[in-house]
Amino acid sequence: xxxxxxxxxxxxxxxxxxxxxxxxxxxxxxxxxxxxxxxxxxxxxxxxxxxxxxxxxxxxxxxxxxxxxxxxxxxxxxxxxxxxxxxxxxxxxxxxxxxxxxxxxxxxxxxxxxxxxxxxxxxxxxxxxxxxxxxxxxxxxxxxxxxxxxxxxxxxxxxxxxxxxxxxxxxxxxxxxxxxxxxxxxxxxxxxxxxxxxxxxxxxxxxxxxxxxxxxxxxxxxxxxxxxxxxxxxxxxxxxxxxxxxxxxxxxxxxxxxxxxxxxxxxxxxxxxxxxxxxxxxxxxxxxxxxxxxxxxxxxxx
Numbered sequence: 001x002x003x004x005x006x007x008x009x010x011x012x013x014x015x016x017x018x019x020x021x022x023x024x025x026x027x028x029x030x031x032x033x034x035x036x037x038x039x040x041x042x043x044x045x046x047x048x049x050x051x052x053x054x055x056x057x058x059x060x061x062x063x064x065x066x067x068x069x070x071x072x073x074x075x076x077x078x079x080x081x082x083x084x085x086x087x088x089x090x091x092x093x094x095x096x097x098x099x100x101x102x103x104x105x106x107x108x109x110x111x112x113x114x115x116x117x118x119x120x121x122x123x124x125x126x127x128x129x130x131x132x133x134x135x136x137x138x139x140x141x142x143x144x145x146x147x148x149x150x151x152x153x154x155x156x157x158x159x160x161x162x163x164x165x166x167x168x169x170x171x172x173x174x175x176x177x178x179x180x181x182x183x184x185x186x187x188x189x190x191x192x193x194x195x196x197x198x199x200x201x202x203x204x205x206x207x208x209x210x211x212x213x214x215x216x217x218x219x220x221x222x223x224x225x226x227x228x229x230x231x232x233x234x235x236x237x238x239x240x241x242x243x244x245x246x247x248x249x250x251x252x253x254x255x256x257x258x259x260x261x262x263x264x265x266x267x268x269x270x271x272x273x274x275x276x277x278x279x280x281x282x283x284x285x286x287x288x289x290x291x292x293x294x295x296x297x298x299x300x301x302x
Contacts, residue, residue, distance in 0.1 A: 001115050002046030003138040005131075007036060008105050008216065009060065009122035010053045010081040022056075022063055025282065026289045028300065032125050032275070035289070037069050038298070040118075043131040044139070047075040049112055050122075051105045054080050079112050081105050087233050093241050101246030102216060103228055103235075110225040116143050119218040119249070125285070126151065126217055127271020128297065137219045137267060146227070148253070149219035149265040150178065153273045156193040156209030162280040164188050168214030168250035169197075169207060170266060178264035181214060181254045212266060214250055215273055227256055 024031055037048060048070075052060050061078060070076055081099045083092045085108055099105065106119055116138040120126060130151045137149045152170055159165060164186040171179040184197040184207075193209035231252040239245040256262035274288045275281070292298055 002044055003135060004047040004049055004113055004115055004117040005036070005040045005045045006049045006051065006106065006109055006113060006117050006119045007033065007122050008102055008119065009033070009050050010099055010105055011121075011123070022060065023276070023282075025276070025286050026298075027286075027293050030289070031063070032285075033064070033122055034067055035125055035298070036120060036122075036131075037067055037074070039126070039128045039131040040135075041069045041074055042128065043135040045118070045131070045135060047077065047115075049077045049079060049109055049117075051079050051081050051108060053099070054082070077112055079109050081108050086236070087229055090233070090236050090240060093243065096243050098244050098246070100232075102249040103232055103247040103252045106220075106249060107225060107228040107232060110222075110229075114222060116141055116219070116221045119216065119220060121216045121275075124215055124217075124273065124275040125289070126215070126273060127269065129269045129271040130217055130267075130273075133267040133269055134217070134219045137265065141219070141221060143221050144223055145221060146223045146256075146262040147265070148221070148224070148262055149267050150214050150253075151217040151269050152212035152266045153215050153217075153269070154209060155187075155195055155207055155211040155213045158213055158215060158273055158275075159187065159189040159195055160277045160281055161189060162278040165277055167195075168216075170212040170214055172212055172266045176266050176268075178253075178257060178266050180257060181250045183248055183250050183254075215275075216249065218249070218253075219267075224262075227261060228252060231255060 064070060118134040133151055141147055166185040167187055169182045169184050173179050187195040187197045189195055194207050196206050199205055232247055235247040274285050276285050
């Protein structure tokens with residue numbers, strides 16, 4: 001059974017000012033989603049599962065079904081990230097409108113995904129090699145185990161000159177295994193090419209440009225679902241009454257590492273990440289995609 005690709009497409013895009021996942025950025029009007037579908041299909045993924053919200057579901061599905069790879073028969077499924085889809089005995093607090101975050105989003109696919117799968121963001125361009133790395137790992141990983149992986153990128157290549165960004169900063173051992181991951185939600189670029197952020201206690205910390213970071217590009221198995229539920233219940237008990245709290249996938253994986261409930265290999269890639277956090281990032285992304293087409297990495301039409 002070929003692996004599945006789960007695409008996180010339920011985000012609000014508040015800093016960007018709109019739905020980044022449906023914004024045409026390629027030279028022929030391609031969205032970043034179009035590139036992810038194309039690269040995943042070439043790498044051997046046989047199913048794509050989109051996590052979306054009800055308020056834009058119809059328009060989103062109509063756009064996806066215009067994709068040439070989907071029209072040629074790639075299996076596509078949709079899962080709604082519903083605020084009310086919670087573990088037994090929990091309910092959203094009155095006034096809660098925002099989704100519960102990436103860990104909850106992946107947990108919402110538990111009834112749909114029945115095979116090893118990758119997880120990526122809808123608004124990040126990961127590059128073809130990243131999908132080849134993910135597919136290669138998943139095709140040789142037992143479906144029932146807790147051996148996972150992530151694709152690591154160089155921090156200096158993932159920053160925006162137009163504002164702060166959130167990244168999962170990785171600590172990797174000599175064997176290429178993830179030791180810990182620290183979510184940094186407000187990284188600012190520095191002249192050295194690296195970035196500065198803050199620890200949980202508020203102290204300033206500097207990260208070199210070659211620091212490995214997670215861009216939510218994961219290889220997982222169905223074994224993650226029970227672990228997600230356990231961690232999500234703990235989160236809800238502590239912060240479920242907050243109107244804007246989120247349970248992040250990297251934070252869950254980090255806790256699994258600390259308690260030795262999972263192993264995570266860090267896959268290295270030469271692919272260059274690019275993405276749009278702010279509207280001002282668009283010209284650079286458009287130029288990068290245009291250059292890839294001109295270099296022959298992608299056809300003139302998908």
